[in-house]
Amino acid sequence: MSVSAPDIAAKPARGFRPDLKTIGPLVALALLILLGITLNENFLSYNNITNVLARSSFIGIIAIGATFVITSGGLDLSVGSMAAVIAGVMIMVMNWLIPSFGIGWSVILAGMAAGILIGGAAGIGNGLMITRGRIEAFIVTLGTMGIFRSLVTFLADGGTLSLNFQVADVYRPVYYDGLLGIPYPILVFALVAIGGEIVMRRTSFGRHCAAIGSNEQVARYSSINVDNVRLITYILQGILVGVAVLLYVPRLGSASSTTGVLWELEAIAAVIIGGTTLKGGYGRVWGTVVGVVILGLIGNILNLQSFISPYLNGAFQGVIIILAVLLQRGGRRD
Amino acid sequence: MVDAQETSVAPILSAHRVSKSFGEIPVLFSIDFDVRPGEVHAIIGENGAGKSTLIKILSGIEQPTSGSIAFDGQTVELPPDGKAEAMGIVLIHQELNLAEHLTVADSIFLGRELKRFGFLDTGEMRRRARAVMETLHVSVDPDARINTLSVADKQMVEIAKAISRDARVLIMDEPTAVLSVSETQTLFEQIKRLTARGVAVVFISHKLDEIMELANRVTVLRDGQLIATVGTQALTPDSIAQMMVGRELSNLYPPKHEPNVDAPVVLRVRNLDAATVKNISFDLRKGEILGFAGLIGSGRTAVAEAVVGLAQKSAGEVTLNGEPVNFTRVAQSVDAGVAYMTKDRKGKGLLLNMGLRPNLTLLTLKNHLRAGFLDTSSEDRALERAVRRFDIRARDASVAVGRLSGGNQQKLMLGKTMESDPDIIIMDEPTRGIDVGTKQQIYHIIAALAAEGKAVIVISSELQEVIGLSHRVVVMRTGRIAGVLEGAEITEEEIMRYAAGIKQSGHDERISA
Incomplete structure (x- = not known):
C-alpha cells in the first residue's frame, strides 16, 4: 500500500521489439517498389504510377469502408455486386434523363446522386438485417451479393448496359483528367483515406467501432449503442461503394454482369494486409491504403516483367494475404 | 472413510515443491500436496489464494514453473489440455465444460466414442450411459440435450463422464457453488460412493461446513503459500477460518462511517420484476453502502442490470431522487448519475x-x-x-x-x-479474483465514496466483504429479496439463514428502514 502513482512508468520496457504488426505492410510495400525498380526502369515513371493508383482507387475507396465494417466485427461480401448494380442503375438513370435534361453535367450529377443514394440504401438494407434482424453479417451479405449480382444481370438483360456515348464523352474526364497532374480518382481516394483515418482515430465513432469489434458486450455495458454504430458502418460502406462507382463509370461507360466481380475479396484482402484484424477490434485506414497499393503493384509488376505469367496475379495476391495474416500473428504474442 | 487417514496408503497424485508464476507475478510458492486413494482432500483459501492454479497444475492444464508432480509414485509431466484424463485424472470445472447441443450420451463418450465397423455405435453408448447414470442413482435421460438440464444434472453428467473414464483422481472446483442444499447432499452421496470405490477426490470449496462434513484432510492456502495440511477431525470451522485469513479481519475493512439515518433516499425501487427476479423493493440512501448478499444465481446481478437499463423490466418502478425513471439503455442511467460496474471484467x-x-x-x-x-x-x-x-x-x-x-x-x-x-454506484463483485492488498485498497475506496456522499450498492458473494463494508444488507434468494439486515443482525449466520431459505422475512416492512 505504500506505492505511489508514478509507478506506472517506473518499470522499464523489456527491450524494444520492432512491431511487425505496425510496420509489416510498409516493409512489404518497400520491397515491392524495390523489386519493381529492379525489373523495369519505367516502374517509377509518372504514367505507370498514376495508372496503378488510379486503377486501385475504386477498390481503395471501397476498402476504406470495409475497414470500418471489419473493425467493428462485421463483414460485407456484397460490395462487388453492389458496385455493379449501382453502375447499372446510374447508367440507366442518366440515359433515361437525357430527354429531359439534355446532354451535359446536370444528367451526370443526377446520375451521381442516384449512385450515392442507392449505395446508402443498400447499406441500410444490409445493416438493418444484420442489426435489427440479428442475422449473421456473413449470411446477410452473401445473400445480398447474390441478389445484387442477379439484379444487374436482369437490368442488363444478360448483356451490357452502355451509357449514351455523348454523355460518356462529357463524363470521361472524371476518370482520365485530374488536378495538377494527379488524376481525380487518386485525389478522391486520398481525400477519403485522410477523412477515414481521422474518423477512425479521432472520433467517438471510430473508437466505438473498435470497441464493438473487440468485445460487443463490453461496448454495450459501456453505454455504446452497438446496433446504431454497426448500422452506420454498413451505410458508410454503401455510400463509399457509390463514390467508387462514380469514378468507375466514366472509365468504361458501361456495366454488365461481370462488373465488380471479386471486388469484395480484393477489398477485404487489402484491409487484412493493412493490419486490420479480421475478427474486429483493431483497424487502421492508412494500413488499408497500403494494402490496396500492394495488391495493385503486384499486378503491375507481373505485367512489367516477362519471367512469370501475369495470369498468376491472383496466386501472388493470395500468398501475400496469407503472409500478412501470418506476420500479424507473429507480431502479437498472445 | 476407511483407511484413507492411514499414512500407509501411498498417495496416488502428489505435488512436490510446486511453484507457479504468470509472467512476473508469482501465484504459488513451493506447495506440497498429495491425495490418497479413497480420500477426499479439500483445498480452501480466499479468492486469489492460488487454489485454482494448484488444481490446474494437478490436472496438467498448467505446467508448474518449478517443482514436480508424481502420479502412482512416478514423477510425471502431465500432458496439457485435459489429456491427463486418459491417465485417470479428471478435472470438473466450476463452469462445467459440456457442449450444450450434444446429448447426455454423446457428452459422456465425447472424444472416445464407441464404434462398430467404423461407425458410431449409438445404441451401445446410450445403454452404457444409462448404466452409468443408474450407478449414480440419477434419473437423467441419455438422449436429453445438455442445454435442457439443470446445473445440478449437468454436474452429474460430468461426474458420470469421469466415472465412465475410470477416473482415479477426481478434482472438483467449487462444485457446490451453484447447487441447492438438497442437490449438494446428492452430490456428496456420489462423492462418498466414489471414494468407497477407491477414487481420490480433490475438492475446492468456500463452505466450511461442507468441508467438515466431507473431507478427510484439508489444505489451507493463503496468498499462494501453503499454510497447513491437516486432518479434518483436528479442526473446527473457526480454526480453518483463522488459517485462511491469517490476520485480523478488522484491518482489512475501513472503519464503518455511520450513515445519516435522515439522509435522503436517492434510489427507490418498488416491486421490480425482470426476467429472473420478482417483486424487488429497496431503498438506497445518500452516503450509504448497501450490501447485496445471496448465493450465486440468486438474482442480484439481474436486479442491478434491470435498474440501469441493461435488462428489461417487466413491472415495477424506480425513482431517482424522487423522480420516476425508466432507463432502457445504459447511456441514460450514466447520464442520470447511476453507474453499474460489472462483475465480469474480462467479458x-x-x-x-x-x-x-x-x-x-x-x-x-x-x-x-x-x-x-x-x-x-x-x-x-x-x-x-x-x-x-x-x-x-x-x-x-x-x-x-x-x-x-x-x-x-x-x-x-x-x-x-x-x-x-456517478452519484450512485452499483459494484458487482468488486473484488473477485484479486489479491488481498488490492482488496483492501478497493474497500477503502468504497468507504471513501460513501463518506463523500455517494450511495453505493455492493453485490458480493463473499460474506465477509458484505459484512465488513455494508451499513445494511439485502439478502436475495431465488430471484426474491429474502430479508434486509442491519446493525448487529449483519452476521454470517444470519445472512446464510436467509440466503439458504431457512429464514424469510414475512413482509417488506423493514425494507425502507
Missing part, C-alpha cells in the same frame, strides 16, 4: 486487447471531445488522474489491459466507472 468490463486509455474513457468519450474530435491529451490527463487516484500499476499506458493483473484490471474498471462521476 463485459474491459477491452482486453486495448490499452489503458481507451478503456478508461470508453464510457465517457463525449467528455473528451473538442469540436467533435477526440482530444487524446484530455484522455491522457484523465488516465493520469485515475492512475493516481486508484493506484493502477502498469508497465506503460499502451500495454494491453488483458496483460495486467486482475487487481489492476479491477482498479482500471473502477476508474472507468468513476469517470462518469
Whole structure:
C-alpha cells in the first residue's frame, strides 16, 4: 500500500521489439517498389504510377469502408455486386434523363446522386438485417451479393448496359483528367483515406467501432449503442461503394454482369494486409491504403516483367494475404 | 472413510515443491500436496489464494514453473489440455465444460466414442450411459440435450463422464457453488460412493461446513503459500477460518462511517420484476453502502442490470431522487448519475486487447471531445488522474489491459466507472479474483465514496466483504429479496439463514428502514 502513482512508468520496457504488426505492410510495400525498380526502369515513371493508383482507387475507396465494417466485427461480401448494380442503375438513370435534361453535367450529377443514394440504401438494407434482424453479417451479405449480382444481370438483360456515348464523352474526364497532374480518382481516394483515418482515430465513432469489434458486450455495458454504430458502418460502406462507382463509370461507360466481380475479396484482402484484424477490434485506414497499393503493384509488376505469367496475379495476391495474416500473428504474442 | 487417514496408503497424485508464476507475478510458492486413494482432500483459501492454479497444475492444464508432480509414485509431466484424463485424472470445472447441443450420451463418450465397423455405435453408448447414470442413482435421460438440464444434472453428467473414464483422481472446483442444499447432499452421496470405490477426490470449496462434513484432510492456502495440511477431525470451522485469513479481519475493512439515518433516499425501487427476479423493493440512501448478499444465481446481478437499463423490466418502478425513471439503455442511467460496474471484467468490463486509455474513457468519450474530435491529451490527463487516484500499476499506458493483473484490471474498471462521476454506484463483485492488498485498497475506496456522499450498492458473494463494508444488507434468494439486515443482525449466520431459505422475512416492512 505504500506505492505511489508514478509507478506506472517506473518499470522499464523489456527491450524494444520492432512491431511487425505496425510496420509489416510498409516493409512489404518497400520491397515491392524495390523489386519493381529492379525489373523495369519505367516502374517509377509518372504514367505507370498514376495508372496503378488510379486503377486501385475504386477498390481503395471501397476498402476504406470495409475497414470500418471489419473493425467493428462485421463483414460485407456484397460490395462487388453492389458496385455493379449501382453502375447499372446510374447508367440507366442518366440515359433515361437525357430527354429531359439534355446532354451535359446536370444528367451526370443526377446520375451521381442516384449512385450515392442507392449505395446508402443498400447499406441500410444490409445493416438493418444484420442489426435489427440479428442475422449473421456473413449470411446477410452473401445473400445480398447474390441478389445484387442477379439484379444487374436482369437490368442488363444478360448483356451490357452502355451509357449514351455523348454523355460518356462529357463524363470521361472524371476518370482520365485530374488536378495538377494527379488524376481525380487518386485525389478522391486520398481525400477519403485522410477523412477515414481521422474518423477512425479521432472520433467517438471510430473508437466505438473498435470497441464493438473487440468485445460487443463490453461496448454495450459501456453505454455504446452497438446496433446504431454497426448500422452506420454498413451505410458508410454503401455510400463509399457509390463514390467508387462514380469514378468507375466514366472509365468504361458501361456495366454488365461481370462488373465488380471479386471486388469484395480484393477489398477485404487489402484491409487484412493493412493490419486490420479480421475478427474486429483493431483497424487502421492508412494500413488499408497500403494494402490496396500492394495488391495493385503486384499486378503491375507481373505485367512489367516477362519471367512469370501475369495470369498468376491472383496466386501472388493470395500468398501475400496469407503472409500478412501470418506476420500479424507473429507480431502479437498472445 | 476407511483407511484413507492411514499414512500407509501411498498417495496416488502428489505435488512436490510446486511453484507457479504468470509472467512476473508469482501465484504459488513451493506447495506440497498429495491425495490418497479413497480420500477426499479439500483445498480452501480466499479468492486469489492460488487454489485454482494448484488444481490446474494437478490436472496438467498448467505446467508448474518449478517443482514436480508424481502420479502412482512416478514423477510425471502431465500432458496439457485435459489429456491427463486418459491417465485417470479428471478435472470438473466450476463452469462445467459440456457442449450444450450434444446429448447426455454423446457428452459422456465425447472424444472416445464407441464404434462398430467404423461407425458410431449409438445404441451401445446410450445403454452404457444409462448404466452409468443408474450407478449414480440419477434419473437423467441419455438422449436429453445438455442445454435442457439443470446445473445440478449437468454436474452429474460430468461426474458420470469421469466415472465412465475410470477416473482415479477426481478434482472438483467449487462444485457446490451453484447447487441447492438438497442437490449438494446428492452430490456428496456420489462423492462418498466414489471414494468407497477407491477414487481420490480433490475438492475446492468456500463452505466450511461442507468441508467438515466431507473431507478427510484439508489444505489451507493463503496468498499462494501453503499454510497447513491437516486432518479434518483436528479442526473446527473457526480454526480453518483463522488459517485462511491469517490476520485480523478488522484491518482489512475501513472503519464503518455511520450513515445519516435522515439522509435522503436517492434510489427507490418498488416491486421490480425482470426476467429472473420478482417483486424487488429497496431503498438506497445518500452516503450509504448497501450490501447485496445471496448465493450465486440468486438474482442480484439481474436486479442491478434491470435498474440501469441493461435488462428489461417487466413491472415495477424506480425513482431517482424522487423522480420516476425508466432507463432502457445504459447511456441514460450514466447520464442520470447511476453507474453499474460489472462483475465480469474480462467479458463485459474491459477491452482486453486495448490499452489503458481507451478503456478508461470508453464510457465517457463525449467528455473528451473538442469540436467533435477526440482530444487524446484530455484522455491522457484523465488516465493520469485515475492512475493516481486508484493506484493502477502498469508497465506503460499502451500495454494491453488483458496483460495486467486482475487487481489492476479491477482498479482500471473502477476508474472507468468513476469517470462518469456517478452519484450512485452499483459494484458487482468488486473484488473477485484479486489479491488481498488490492482488496483492501478497493474497500477503502468504497468507504471513501460513501463518506463523500455517494450511495453505493455492493453485490458480493463473499460474506465477509458484505459484512465488513455494508451499513445494511439485502439478502436475495431465488430471484426474491429474502430479508434486509442491519446493525448487529449483519452476521454470517444470519445472512446464510436467509440466503439458504431457512429464514424469510414475512413482509417488506423493514425494507425502507
